[in-house]
Amino acid sequence: MLTANPPRMPLAEAKRGLDLCDAYLLRICQCAMTQPELAADCNRARSLPDALRMQLRASTGEGWDGGVPLRARLELEAQARKTVAGCVELDAELDPATCTRVPPPAR
DSSP states (O other): OOOSOOOOOOHHHHHHHHHHHHHHHHHHHHHHHHOGGGHHHHHHHTHHHHHHHHHHHHHTTTTOTTOOOHHHHHHHHHHHHHHHHHHHHHHHHSOTTTSOOOOOOOO
16 A cells, blocks of 8 residues: 655656657658668657657546546556657667767657
């Protein structure tokens, strides 16, 4: 049973996560233009930023009557962190010699 009310995910952490997933999407899709074997990876990556945005919105209580229950918030924030970790891991798997890094999109 949860006895304390842990702090919410900091906005800076959420923004950084969105930046990382957006940058991965941009990178993999730009690489797919010259490396057709990455096209399926580009298509799959399109869902990552949207999934993260949905997790973050839901964790704030958006769409919940009376606010989000604590356990649900913690689970949504944990899932959001896993999504960000996935973006970072997938980005790290790309060969920098054939797939250059791009600056994250401006917000």
